[in-house]
Amino acid sequence: MLKIKAILKDKGLTIQELADMLGISRVGLSQQINGSPRLDSLQKIANALEVDLLDLFEDERERNASIKCPNCGTDIIIDVRK
Numbered sequence: 647m648l649k650i651k652a653i654l655k656d657k658g659l660t661i662q663e664l665a666d667m668l669g670i671s672r673v674g675l676s677q678q679i680n681g682s683p684r685l686d687s688l689q690k691i692a693n694a695l696e697v698d699l700l701d702l703f704e705d706e707r708e709r710n711a712s713i714k715c716p717n718c719g720t721d722i723i724i725d726v727r728k
Contacts, residue, residue: 647704650679653695667694686716700724 665675692699712721
């Protein structure tokens with residue numbers, strides 16, 4: 647599960663402000679956050695928020711994150727453990 651909204655709150659930003667930083671609509675960004683965003687989209691969001699890509703995912707040992715490969719579209723499972 648993504649924690650983009652929590653990061654936005656911590657940084658005092660809104661979804662609209664992040665969308666403006668990315669040059670996309672608020673609706674488009676919301677769809678990405680609540681859907682299955684592509685890896686390249688997540689990297690752009692991480693860059694805009696000045697965080698590491700893995701920081702966008704919940705930090706729970708028993709949970710895995712899934713993103714789509716920008717080249718072939720297959721799911722990539724990221725095992726988020728410390």
